[in-house]
Amino acid sequence: MTRPAAFVxxxxxxxxxxxxxxxxxxxxxxxxxxxQHRRYIACLEQxxxxxxxxxxxxxxxxxxxxxxxxxxxxxxxxxxxPGAPSRRGEVFGVGEALAERxxxxxxxxxxxxxxxxxxxVGGRLYVGLSSRTNDEGLRQLTVIAARQGIETVAVPVRxxxxxKSVATAVDGETLVAAPGHFDRDVFAGLRTLWVDGQxxxxxxxxxxxxxxxxxxxxxxxxxxxxxxxxxxxxxxSEFENADGGLTCLSLRANDG
Numbered sequence: 001m002t003r004p005a006a007f008v009x010x011x012x013x014x015x016x017x018x019x020x021x022x023x024x025x026x027x028x029x030x031x032x033x034x035x036q037h038r039r040y041i042a043c044l045e046q047x048x049x050x051x052x053x054x055x056x057x058x059x060x061x062x063x064x065x066x067x068x069x070x071x072x073x074x075x076x077x078x079x080x081x082p083g084a085p086s087r088r089g090e091v092f093g094v095g096e097a098l099a100e101r102x103x104x105x106x107x108x109x110x111x112x113x114x115x116x117x118x119x120x121v122g123g124r125l126y127v128g129l130s131s132r133t134n135d136e137g138l139r140q141l142t143v144i145a146a147r148q149g150i151e152t153v154a155v156p157v158r159x160x161x162x163x164k165s166v167a168t169a170v171d172g173e174t175l176v177a178a179p180g181h182f183d184r185d186v187f188a189g190l191r192t193l194w195v196d197g198q199x200x201x202x203x204x205x206x207x208x209x210x211x212x213x214x215x216x217x218x219x220x221x222x223x224x225x226x227x228x229x230x231x232x233x234x235x236x237s238e239f240e241n242a243d244g245g246l247t248c249l250s251l252r253a254n255d256g
Contacts (some may be wrong), residue, residue: 004207005253006049007066007098011037014061015242019084021161024241033238037064040249043234047206049252054097060090064239065248068114068132069094071141072253073148077102078141083112083132094251105144113137116162116248121190122172125152128163128182155182160199164247168203170211170229176201176220193223202245206232212246 011034016027044051056063062084069091071078079095082088095104107113117128118141125145127138142152160166160181167177167187174191178201184192195201198219204212213221215235225231236246 003048003050005101006044006051007054007094007251008037008041008044008051008249009054009056009063009066009094011064012056012058012061014058015064017061018065018242018244019062019086020241020243028238028241030238033064036234036236036238037249040234040236040246043212043232044206044250046208047210047212047232048208049206049250051250054094057093060087060093062087062242063090065116065242065244066090066094066251067248068116070098070251071113071115071118072102072251073145073150075102076144076148077104078113078144079104079106080113080115081107081109081111081137082114083130083134084114107137107140110134111137111140113141114162115251116164117157119155119164119167119169121169121175123150125150126155126163126167126186127152128155128157128160130157130160130162132162153186155186157182161243164202165200165245168201168247169205170203170224170227171205171209174227176203176224193227195220195223200240200245202247204246204250214240214246216240 015030041051079091112134114132117133119126145152157163158181166181176193178199210230210232212232215233
């Protein structure tokens with residue numbers, strides 16, 4: 001059986017200057033970030049992914065957060081148009097590297113869309129409307145997804161960078177979510193594990209059924225374990241200092 005693919009991008013020296021809402025203290029340690037990145041890749045491989053590493057040009061400090069540049073929809077790869085203008089140049093290299101792997105589609109101006117706002121659960125896409133993704137970006141993605149029979153649901157996001165900062169899939173019918181960032185009824189019909197008192201709840205469901213969770217998120221680990229899931233942890237603190245999470249660091253062919 002073919003293992004699903006996961007694509008990551010290398011950590012450049014310039015990662016020390018990645019975009020952040022609040023300047024990290026202490027500064028981002030790029031050497032430490034690269035070691036954490038290696039361990040993250042090892043977790044993906046142990047969990048059932050075939051991982052391919054793409055190079056990040058030095059002038060793209062946020063390049064390791066590859067998820068924001070594209071959305072996988074089966075055999076279609078939707079190239080995004082990031083809401084952060086400094087990140088728009090990242091998209092071309094990802095599209096060029098994967099052009100032979102999928103049919104390419106693109107989000108066009110004035111649309112903006114970042115992959116961190118696109119949460120796939122089964123045959124449905126929940127798309128966060130945030131400071132990085134606008135209504136026009138959602139509209140264009142909705143048209144592309146509909147051609148594959150995939151429904152799209154808008155999720156206005158409050159006080160969070162991306163939808164997947166505050167809600168991610170544990171499996172095909174279960175989410176973990178932080179309350180207060182979106183209307184609760186938007187996920188009606190899904191099982192939701194609410195995590196009070198922790199704003200970042202970004203987890204990654206692995207092909208082997210385990211759930212990858214940041215080592216720093218002990219409450220999140222307890223809740224997911226208590227719900228009957230097998231948990232694997234990895235330290236990604238340097239990426240958390242750059243407002244990133246686990247899903248941000250890979251583009252996966254198994255979950256859109």
